Amino acid sequence: MDKIFLRGMHLETLIGVYEWERQNRQSLVFNLEIGLKDTFKNNDEISETVHYGVVHERLRQHLHEQQFLLLESLANDVAQFLFQTFVEIAWIHLQIIKPGILPNVQEVGVEIERYANAQE
Ligand SMILES: Nc1nc2c(c(=O)[nH]1)N=C([C@H](O)[C@@H](O)CO)CN2
Secondary structure (H helix, E strand, O other): OOEEEEEEEEEEEEEOOOHHHHOOOEEEEEEEEEEEOOOOOOOOOHHHOOOHHHHHHHHHHHHHOOEEOOHHHHHHHHHHHHHHHOOOEEEEEEEEEOOOOOOOOOOOEEEEEEEHHHOO
């Protein structure tokens, strides 16, 4: 299946279970893979595919207005948002990393895989 990916995407949202985390948005790192329902077309038309710039901007705007306690909730919300916004998406694979949150741990985060047809 053909896919589009955005790796190392830094997006801000209000996230965390502790009081100090409820004051300011934090920057998280997203590694996103988007599987498409159709294979890439041969017509060189941006309107016939999922524009990764639009994915980035819509996600950025969406997360700026949201708040979450857990990374797990954030990941589920992102999946739901993407399926609702882009009907061409068949599945997503998403990793969210919360940088610098545990001492002596290189990366902490969550990873999910979701399918559009399982949402109906
Ligand atoms: N499984 C999870 N564990 C923890 C989360 C989380 O989102 N999912 N969050 C926190 C805190 O917000 C932490 O990141 C702040 O130090 C702790 N554990």
